[in-house]
Amino acid sequence: MENTRGVLLLSHVGFSFMEDLVAAVTARGLKTYVLSSLPEPAHQGSRPQALADLADDVRVSAGHVLTPHDVEDHLDRLQAAGASVQCCLTVWEGYRHLMALANARLGVPDLDDKQVLQLRDKLTLRNRLADAGLSRARATVLTPQTLAARRREGGRYFVKPVSGIASFGTFPLTPGTTWEDLERIAAEARADTVYASAFTTDPDPHDPDPHDPATPAPAAAAADSGAPRHTPTSPTTHATAHATGPTTADATGQGTGRGTSGMDFLIEDYIPGREFSFEVLVVDHEPHVVAVHEKCEVTETAGTVLENACVSPPTSLTRQQTAAGIRWVSSVLDTLGLSWGCFHIEARHTPSGWDLIEVNPRVGGSLISPSVAALTGGPGLLDLWLDLLLAARRPAAYRTTLAGLSYTADGTTPSPNATFFRVFFAGPGTIRTVTVNDDLPLPPALSHVLLQPGDVVESSAREVFCGQVLWRMDRDGREAVLPDLLPASERALEIVYETEHR
Numbered sequence: 001m002e003n004t005r006g007v008l009l010l011s012h013v014g015f016s017f018m019e020d021l022v023a024a025v026t027a028r029g030l031k032t033y034v035l036s037s038l039p040e041p042a043h044q045g046s047r048p049q050a051l052a053d054l055a056d057d058v059r060v061s062a063g064h065v066l067t068p069h070d071v072e073d074h075l076d077r078l079q080a081a082g083a084s085v086q087c088c089l090t091v092w093e094g095y096r097h098l099m100a101l102a103n104a105r106l107g108v109p110d111l112d113d114k115q116v117l118q119l120r121d122k123l124t125l126r127n128r129l130a131d132a133g134l135s136r137a138r139a140t141v142l143t144p145q146t147l148a149a150r151r152r153e154g155g156r157y158f159v160k161p162v163s164g165i166a167s168f169g170t171f172p173l174t175p176g177t178t179w180e181d182l183e184r185i186a187a188e189a190r191a192d193t194v195y196a197s198a199f200t201t202d203p204d205p206h207d208p209d210p211h212d213p214a215t216p217a218p219a220a221a222a223a224d225s226g227a228p229r230h231t232p233t234s235p236t237t238h239a240t241a242h243a244t245g246p247t248t249a250d251a252t253g254q255g256t257g258r259g260t261s262g263m264d265f266l267i268e269d270y271i272p273g274r275e276f277s278f279e280v281l282v283v284d285h286e287p288h289v290v291a292v293h294e295k296c297e298v299t300e301t302a303g304t305v306l307e308n309a310c311v312s313p314p315t316s317l318t319r320q321q322t323a324a325g326i327r328w329v330s331s332v333l334d335t336l337g338l339s340w341g342c343f344h345i346e347a348r349h350t351p352s353g354w355d356l357i358e359v360n361p362r363v364g365g366s367l368i369s370p371s372v373a374a375l376t377g378g379p380g381l382l383d384l385w386l387d388l389l390l391a392a393r394r395p396a397a398y399r400t401t402l403a404g405l406s407y408t409a410d411g412t413t414p415s416p417n418a419t420f421f422r423v424f425f426a427g428p429g430t431i432r433t434v435t436v437n438d439d440l441p442l443p444p445a446l447s448h449v450l451l452q453p454g455d456v457v458e459s460s461a462r463e464v465f466c467g468q469v470l471w472r473m474d475r476d477g478r479e480a481v482l483p484d485l486l487p488a489s490e491r492a493l494e495i496v497y498e499t500e501h502r
Contacts, residue, residue: 003031009025020369024383030086100112127139138268141162142266157267163199273348276314281343294312329345366465371419375419419471428457428459431457434494
């Protein structure tokens, strides 16, 4: 009898780590059923066929953004054809609520779709955690009036989209920040086929309108980053942006209109400290921290935040500080009622304790999942999340395995390994060559080159990945390797432009 047991994978514009996900599903003896939104024009001739070569079944929607209707219809089609869909999985944050909807229909324990959408509302999330004593920062919707007021106060503040993705449009407030800067970022977001739908909590967003006269030509996105970094209890009442830019507001701070393709910004108290991410799997209300990454290089620019390099386990935390972080993460998850799933929780630490950057209900982007694989000596974070979904109805054996891979309550990791990885971002220009440098203190365990000669990179308010490189080492011997590797790793990828940065 033919095996029809499989997993539904949701792909955004034909990408979203499909190669990795298909390999993980296939390795478990399951079929792969891929539902993708329409690729960008440059990839429409090649990417659907590439997916067809990978997966057992592929369906491409008519629009650049998948909708709940697309997912429901596809599940109907698969089940009518006799497929036994075990669960649904996506790493694209903008489809996480669709994954939750599908899993609810399939009877697979997961987050509720409304929880996912509420997590993406970073304004309400920040203030909810502040009310619970889990954050020292507060946020408010950004308007011309609040922007002027914060600039006059002269304190430290941070600006970000209320609902965003990766680090697009996130930056510290400066005396030179203007409302026109925000309008420019909003226009760029609307024009970006890949990212536009991520800047709304609308559960059924629409494609960007290329005929909108206010919409500039989209910035070239030469690479898909898979799961971007680089997503609550009642619908929010703050306003979203008009179609022509960020929200305009009256004196009360409430917006005067909504636009499904616009974006709204918040401004919050700046959170100081060193930045970390907790890689967490929650099984029936029980959180397991499988890795903690320290962001040992973070660059805050005028339009985005670049997370250049990470090390795990952290080098600057004591075991007691790590244990306190694990307790804090557990309190955050409990306060938000997050009882199932995979989370990439970004936080900063100072001597006064831990504070939140973001709660993302997905795997971390870049090399987070391969880093976890190098730490465990086996499964990466994608593998562990897939296995959680497949085992969720009867999780006892999975829970035991996961506990053996996770930090203990006292902040101790069971892993004898350590990892370090560096991400390389492209600047504006035309790529001439990208080469991996083999003259390094330690050979890489993994390297990805994401741009090719001839790719054109435009100036953008979001990061454009050029490549990434991962190293694995023994944890006990890390201090003998890392001091030399850290500066040397800056030249691990050598990028030459036809048109140099300006």
